[in-house]
Amino acid sequence: MTSPYHCILLDIEGTTSSVSFVYDVMFPFVLRELDKYLECAWNSPELTPVLDQIAQDAGSESFLAWTADLTDEPARRERVAAEIRRLMADDVKATGLKQLQGMIWKDGFERGELVGQVYRDVPEALEAWTSAGLRVYIYSSGSIAAQKLFFGHSEAGNLLKYFSGHFDTTTGPKKEAQSYLTIAAAIGEPPEKVLFISDVTAELDAAREAGMATRLSIRPGNKPVEEGHGHEPIASFSQVSLG
Numbered sequence: 083m084t085s086p087y088h089c090i091l092l093d094i095e096g097t098t099s100s101v102s103f104v105y106d107v108m109f110p111f112v113l114r115e116l117d118k119y120l121e122c123a124w125n126s127p128e129l130t131p132v133l134d135q136i137a138q139d140a141g142s143e144s145f146l147a148w149t150a151d152l153t154d155e156p157a158r159r160e161r162v163a164a165e166i167r168r169l170m171a172d173d174v175k176a177t178g179l180k181q182l183q184g185m186i187w188k189d190g191f192e193r194g195e196l197v198g199q200v201y202r203d204v205p206e207a208l209e210a211w212t213s214a215g216l217r218v219y220i221y222s223s224g225s226i227a228a229q230k231l232f233f234g235h236s237e238a239g240n241l242l243k244y245f246s247g248h249f250d251t252t253t254g255p256k257k258e259a260q261s262y263l264t265i266a267a268a269i270g271e272p273p274e275k276v277l278f279i280s281d282v283t284a285e286l287d288a289a290r291e292a293g294m295a296t297r298l299s300i301r302p303g304n305k306p307v308e309e310g311h312g313h314e315p316i317a318s319f320s321q322v323s324l325g
């Protein structure tokens with residue numbers, strides 16, 4: 083293989099897919115379904131660790147400790163719902179929030195109300211890169227379960243066959259170099275053999291500090307970025323040169 087990279091690591095929102103799809107379709111779905119979901123899933127074993135994670139993200143030891151002042155279940159549910167609404171209003175990429183969002187989206191993707199939006203160049207590039215022998219990974223604030231739903235039910239069909247693995251914030255925050263070193267170690271490559279593509283310069287800075295190559299994703303509706311970041315911009319994955 084002539085490519086300087088062995089792997090491509092992709093962000094989702096603002097990179098494979100539009101910010102608008104996440105903010106105008108996926109997030110409103112969560113806000114609409116939140117209360118009903120919590121009520122139905124309250125005693126399910128999958129929810130328990132997520133409630134602990136939400137409490138820990140809020141600075142508490144556990145869900146029990148976080149809600150010790152509340153005596154009934156509806157009040158505990160309302161504390162969770164209020165915290166989720168607060169985090170979403172501030173667009174906090176907290177691990178517990180992202181895990182809960184993924185659980186709420188599951189039903190929407192499985193019954194077809196949600197269909198993952200991807201830019202036209204994405205499936206073509208995934209095919210070209212993997213055919214050339216590169217391995218492609220996802221690193222998103224969206225939970226791994228949510229990533230699989232999103233790409234498994236995308237408007238270009240099931241794209242999961244193209245991915246060799248998925249990473250989310252359980253590996254570490256996206257703006258810290260250590261997270262990229264952990265990912266490189268997990269995929270068994272030196273960081274300089276990995277190309278990371280994202281719309282957020284602070285994420286690209288962290289990846290570059292870890293030794294990865296970077297490209298800045300420019301897509302319609304992305305937030306404008308400050309000058310002087312030094313990351314090569316691309317408006318389409320077709321602009322990634324492999325040779």
Ligand SMILES: CSCCC(=O)C(=O)COP(=O)(O)O
Binds near residue numbers: 180223
């Ligand atoms: C599985 S898509 C979920 C999108 C999402 O919730 C999110 O926070 C995306 O952030 P990214 O790190 O992909 O920019």
Ligand SMILES: [Mg+2]
Binds near residue numbers: 096
């Ligand atoms: Mg992004």
